[in-house]
Amino acid sequence: MESSAAVTPTPPPASSRPRRSTLPRPKEDRHFVTALARGLEVLACYRSGDKALGNHEIAQRCRLPKSTVSRLTATLTRLGYLIQLEDSGKYRLGTATLSLGSAMLARLDVRQLARPAMQELADFSRAMVSLGTRDRLSMIYVENCRSSAALTLSLDVGSRIPVATSAIGRAWLALAGERERQDVLERVQEVDEVAWPELQRAITRAVDDHHTLGVATSFGEWQKDVNAIARAFRPGGGLPPMAINCGGPSFKLSKEFLLGEVRPRLIEMVDRLEASLLR
Numbered sequence: 452m453e454s455s456a457a458v459t460p461t462p463p464p465a466s467s468r469p470r471r472s473t474l475p476r477p478k479e480d481r482h483f484v485t486a487l488a489r490g491l492e493v494l495a496c497y498r499s500g501d502k503a504l505g506n507h508e509i510a511q512r513c514r515l516p517k518s519t520v521s522r523l524t525a526t527l528t529r530l531g532y533l534i535q536l537e538d539s540g541k542y543r544l545g546t547a548t549l550s551l552g553s554a555m556l557a558r559l560d561v562r563q564l565a566r567p568a569m570q571e572l573a574d575f576s577r578a579m580v581s582l583g584t585r586d587r588l589s590m591i592y593v594e595n596c597r598s599s600a601a602l603t604l605s606l607d608v609g610s611r612i613p614v615a616t617s618a619i620g621r622a623w624l625a626l627a628g629e630r631e632r633q634d635v636l637e638r639v640q641e642v643d644e645v646a647w648p649e650l651q652r653a654i655t656r657a658v659d660d661h662h663t664l665g666v667a668t669s670f671g672e673w674q675k676d677v678n679a680i681a682r683a684f685r686p687g688g689g690l691p692p693m694a695i696n697c698g699g700p701s702f703k704l705s706k707e708f709l710l711g712e713v714r715p716r717l718i719e720m721v722d723r724l725e726a727s728l729l730r
Contacts (some may be wrong), residue, residue, distance in 0.1 A: 489515060493523050494532060494548060495586065498611055503541035561686045561693065561728060562594045568720045569596040569695065576713050578699035579604045583619050584691060585627075586611070588638060590620045593693075604677065604699055615639045615650055618669035618681035619696035624654060625661035626683035626692040665718040669698075670706050678704045682717055684725040695721055 496512040497504065504512075510520040524542050527533040531547035565582055573580040573596040582594040589611035606612070614620030614635060624632050636654070640647045653672060661667040666680040673679070679698025686693050697713050698704065704713075 489513070489519065490523050490527060493520065493527060494544070497544055501543075503536055503539065503543040505539070505541045509542075560688075561690075561724070564727060565695065565724050566594060566596065568724065569594065572596075572697060572713070572716055572720060573598045575716065576697050576699070576704065576708075578697055578704055578713075579606065580695065580697045581606065581619065582693060582695050583612075583623075584693045585614060585620070585623050585635075588614050588635065588642070590614055590617060590623060590694070600703075612673060615654060616669060616673040617696070618657070618667050618673075618679035618698065619694045621654060621657035621667035621669065622661055622681035622683040622694040622696070623692055625658040625667055626685070626694075664710070664714065666710075666714050667694075668706075668710075671701060676701050678706060678709060680709045680714060680717065682721040684721050685729070686725070687729045695724075 492513045492515075493509055496509055506517055506520045506524055509515075509524065510517040513520065515523075524533055524535075528535050528542065528545070531545045533542040534545045535542050562582065569580040569582065577598045577600040579598070580596045581592045583590040583592045585591075590613075592606060592608050592610045592612075595606065595608050595610075612620065614623065624635065627635070636651070639650070643650075657667040657669065661683065666682050668680050670678045677698060678701045679696050681694045681696035681698075683692050683694040695717065697709065697717055
């Protein structure tokens with residue numbers, strides 16, 4: 452025990468601490484090209500609902516100096532990955548980015564294999580069923596199926612939702628390797644130190660649910676009026692873990708319905724999919 456004369460400095464609040472870049476931390480790797488990583492980070496900061504972003508907005512999202520972002524956006528514009536709008540000076544994604552995403556999606560055989568069963572589950576649950584994988588602190592949807600019901604979530608391929616609060620993200624965390632999971636959780640903690648203790652408990656509970664119930668859960672934790680469950684799997688072929696969720700408005704998808712009726716169907720579907728991929 453420290454003596455009573457010792458004074459423990461009070462750490463500054465999280466909001467006043469300098470926020471680091473969202474880039475993963477390279478372990479002093481001489482092969483890691485920081486300039487390239489920052490350029491890719493600029494492209495990755497665009498979200499599905501964004502039409503155009505200015506340098507200031509990009510700098511905030513990437514946590515980079517505005518002067519650095521200005522050089523990056525100028526370079527990416529010359530290469531066709533960004534297009535600068537004359538009226539506002541902001542940037543939207545250019546056509547060169549299409550080749551990156553479309554080539555990757557075309558090689559994801561899991562999408563074609565999963566879609567029929569995903570649509571069947573969406574029709575049964577009258578909800579939305581999505582396939583996703585992690586990108587930084589988000590899960591990005593690579594396939595999406597909706598029921599014919601009038602009210603479902605307005606998300607589509609390319610949409611991003613948080614790893615920490617979503618069922619699909621928590622399912623991914625349950626299957627990720629220990630080192631990768633801890634790295635992600637450390638970065639989540641740095642985003643909001645104040646909310647972290649409660650969020651950590653919720654993540655631990657959801658990961659335990661994935662091991663005991665077969666699914667991770669998020670009942671009003673991503674958005675207060677949205678319920679969802681998800682199960683992760685390994686697609687093989689050198690690809691990282693992926694997950695499939697089923698979710699929708701809480702007034703239509705109760706916790707009891709998701710766990711009692713949807714859960715066994717989701718588990719069976721994902722297990723069959725994983726088995727077919729790993730043959």
